[in-house]
Structure formats: structure tokens, C-alpha cells
Amino acid sequence: MTSDHGRLMDDVYRVQRRFYDITRKHYLLGRDHLITQMDVRPGQSVLEIACGTGRNLALIRARHPQARLHGLDISEQMLISARRTLGLRATLVRADACRFDPETLFGRRHFDHIVFSYSLSMIPDWQGALDEAMRHLAPGGTLHVVDFGDQHRLPRWVRAGLRAWLARFHVTPRDALPGALRNLPHLALHQAPLYRGYAQYARLTRRP
Template sequence: MTMTSDHGRLMDDVYRYQRLFYDVTRKYYLLGRDELIDRMDVRPGQSVLEIACGTGRNLAALRARHPDARLYGLDISEQMLLSARRKLGAGVVLAQADACTFDAQSLFGIARFDHIVCSYCLSMIPDWQRAVDEALRHLAPGGQLHIVDFGDQAGLPRWFRTGLRAWLARFHVAPRDRLTDTLDNLGGRVARVEHRGLYRRYTVHARVTG
């Protein structure tokens, strides 16, 4: 069995029942998602892909804010996609795929996107650097990759950071402390990298312009 299928099966096991109350519980600690959506400059007709779209919560918010955008989502977990399909219905194209290796042309009939969103997914993807590379590979010229995820919590008490990370590990989540360094080292591959910490670096927002 491949690593992709192993991770997909793990995510299905994790979310088989959690997906039923995921949106209600996660709003208390997946902070900064709405701020990211509010800061996105999506123009009518532009394409937006969310990688690891989960229950479709962010795509629903994007659709409400940008009704003329073309929306797409992928997730490795078929269980999560069950909830996303029920929430979103028609108008948003969804597919099961691995964030580290996917063919958007085959999945969606479109090779590159004006905007790509990674919301609290890199902290759950074992080979998260490869997922960043794959997102950039599918970014249209001048397009933007938007990331929100756990930061290094540098501004918070040590006891809080230790407890948070121990609790997150129970759900196979690991904050990527080198995320901003990795983005800063993209060098000539992209036009611009911006990032900022929120809530004492509990959360990091990043925007990469291709």
C-alpha cells in the first residue's frame, strides 16, 4: 500500500465521525480562517482551489463572498468529502486527491488556479514541503497561494505551547515551525512572499504571489 493510500485511510479513520461535528468544534481553535478569506482579492471569474478542503466550510464562505468565482476543492479523505458535498451541493467541483501529488487537469479540467488556499492542512500533511511545491506548481502566473496554519506560538507561555502541541498530536497535527523559513527560501521561484503572526503567533498567515 502506498504512503498516499495509508494517509488517506488514516484521515478517513480520524474523521469518520469527527466530520459530523467538525465545524462546530474547530471554530474555537482554528483561528484566522475568516481573516484569510477576508483578505483574498478574488475577482469575478477567477478560479480558487482549496487544498484539503475538509467539510467545505471555507469554500462555502468563499462562495458567499465571491459568488462569481469558480471554486474547486480536493481532499484525501472521502469521509470529509461526504460532508463537503452535502454542504456545498452544485456549483463547487470537488475531488478526492493527495495534496502532494495531484493532476488538476484530470480532476477539474483546469491546470492552474488564480488562488490556492491551504487552511490548517500543512500541519497534517507528513510531507508538507512537497504539498507547498505542488500548490505552487498549480498556481497561475501572478496567482496567489494563501496559507493559514498553526504558528510557533512564540508569544504565548511555554506551558500553553507544550499543552497545545500534546493535544494536537492526538489528532495527527504538528505545527510546522519552519513554515515561514521555507516560504522565505523560495527565492526566485516566486515574485513575493508575505507572512505575519496572529494572536501572539498562535496562527500564521502567509501569501505567496507567483
């Protein structure tokens, strides 16, 4: 599976993946908050969409060793790092977040937990990715999201500088994300800004 976006991401991360986790911990804030809020029961399935280096899945496994872990990413370069991080502890595949067949890729139709961690801001059709995730979220399952927020409580010059810098890496904060999540079919939805709006966190439970 190849695409223009996949080739772009491979070009971006061919070198960056080697030091990605060291540098990103300083500004991908809220990832650990998402993980600590996850209630994964033994045997439940977790899918991270755009799993990157596998850093989040490794931490989820440390907290929930009996979870069944799955990850997909459009960048084969990132999956090289993820496979080194996770080995046989997760099933990892190359796939497009907006269009994938979980039965073919993972041998299952639905997942109990689906995670988007700082990935929607890099997916051009991020709303399509959310819709695709919901199609594969089990009834009663939980969607977990953390990403850049609108930075509404930060000084205007900080917000402008941050967004200009992020754009250099093909990252666009999704200010419309809270509304898009409210429009998804759900039983319960919890949303919260983090770090004065620097990041946004959400947890959505699908109707049974």
C-alpha cells in the first residue's frame, strides 16, 4: 500500500524516527494522561492508529499486560522503529488511517479501544479517519484522543509561533475536533483542554 501521503511521511521520518521519542516528549504533551485514563480489561483489544515508533503501545502494555495490541501507520519508516520497540508483543501493519480492513490486516472486525495520539493533526482527511475508526470500534468500546488544542489561554505570539513551527512538519491543529467528536454517535463523551489549551483530550464511548 502506497500513497502520496505515505511517501511524504516516509521522507519526513526516514531520519527523524531515530530521535523522535527523545525530542517529542518535550511538546507532545498529554500522551501519558491519555494512557493513564485508559481502563483496559484483560483480553481486550487496543488499536493505535498512526502508532509511530510504538512508544504509546509499549506503555499501554506495561500497564495492561494482558491487552491485545495492534497498531497501524502509513509510514513504513516509523514501523521499523515500532517493530524494534514492540517485537512480537503487538501486531503492526502499514495502512491508511482513512481506509483499512481490520479483518484482513488483524483478523478481527472491531476493537475495544482505539487511540489517536497526536495523529489527527497530521492526517489530511482527519474527519475521514475518525469516521473510519468509529466503523471499527466495538459497541461499548472507547475512542481515546489527544492532540494539539487551540492554545486559547496562551499568549497570542506563542500560539502564532507554535503553529508556524508545526506547519513546517506538516502538522495542523484541529480546532474543529471537539465539535466533530460531539457529532459522532456516542453514549458518553468527556473532553478537556490540557495545559492552558496547548493540548486537547477526549474519551468517547460508543453506544452498545
